[in-house]
Amino acid sequence: MNRRLFLTTLSLSPLFANDIIYNSKDIYLSYQEYTTLSSLNSRFKRLRRYIGYANFNIVSFNTALYYARNYSKIGTFTKDELSLVDKLFSENPNRYGFYGAKTCTDINNKISTKDVVKVPYTGHYIFKGKAVEDYAKLKEDIGNTLVLTSGVRNVVKQLSLYCNKLSHNGGNITKASIQIAPPAHSYHTISDFDVGRRGWGYKNFTDAFASTLEFKKMTKLSYISMRYNKNNSDGVRFEPWHVEVI
Numbered sequence: 001m002n003r004r005l006f007l008t009t010l011s012l013s014p015l016f017a018n019d020i021i022y023n024s025k026d027i028y029l030s031y032q033e034y035t036t037l038s039s040l041n042s043r044f045k046r047l048r049r050y051i052g053y054a055n056f057n058i059v060s061f062n063t064a065l066y067y068a069r070n071y072s073k074i075g076t077f078t079k080d081e082l083s084l085v086d087k088l089f090s091e092n093p094n095r096y097g098f099y100g101a102k103t104c105t106d107i108n109n110k111i112s113t114k115d116v117v118k119v120p121y122t123g124h125y126i127f128k129g130k131a132v133e134d135y136a137k138l139k140e141d142i143g144n145t146l147v148l149t150s151g152v153r154n155v156v157k158q159l160s161l162y163c164n165k166l167s168h169n170g171g172n173i174t175k176a177s178i179q180i181a182p183p184a185h186s187y188h189t190i191s192d193f194d195v196g197r198r199g200w201g202y203k204n205f206t207d208a209f210a211s212t213l214e215f216k217k218m219t220k221l222s223y224i225s226m227r228y229n230k231n232n233s234d235g236v237r238f239e240p241w242h243v244e245v246i
């Protein structure tokens with residue numbers, strides 16, 4: 001199916017009627033890939049349900065394949081899903097307007113539980129060393145209203161977040177890559193973490209976080225810097241919640 005027909009099909013769907021504005025400069029998934037995206041998203045969801053939210057953050061891709069193969073409730077990844085995964089992991093995202101560094105070269109990247117610390121009541125992990133130390137100092141300097149909203153994210157987790165963004169943006173890869181780092185390019189895979197204000201839920205991942213007392217206090221701490229400031233050279237939107245570790 002060509003792009004025009006694909007977009008016509010999209011516009012006929014009530015789900016997309018309001019939020020898709022076609023931008024001819026942006027790059028989109030093909031119709032076939034867009035269809036595959038939805039089955040891939042459902043498979044990730046079933047995997048997460050099966051292994052649990054916290055494990056899903058650190059599970060490696062080949063362990064995910066193993067679970068999928070052996071547990072019928074998840075089901076084996078299809079050939080089309082695997083080629084979409086490969087494309088999203090391997091393609092150079094410069095063409096989508098993302099210029100951040102590659103942080104992970106192995107799709108089967110392993111994160112050992114020995115190298116991370118589980119942060120109680122969050123479902124998230126933080127890397128031992130500087131990340132754990134920075135987070136502890138932050139809690140001390142800002143107080144208990146500061147919470148960890150996302151920590152270590154291995155390839156599977158980053159892929160699933162990226163695929164969700166792709167889905168919300170109607171298959172627009174350019175737009176998705178402004179909102180989240182592509183799977184091989186996330187600093188969550190090697191160091192960084194996100195913080196928020198307790199009880200703020202989804203608002204912690206919006207510009208509104210920059211107006212909180214927690215954020216204002218954070219900007220005064222010399223040991224903390226933010227990875228994605230306004231107009232950063234990586235091409236990522238302003239993310240006041242994302243703490244740079246290395």
Ligand SMILES: [Zn+2]
Binds near residue numbers: 188192193194241
């Ligand atoms: Zn982040």
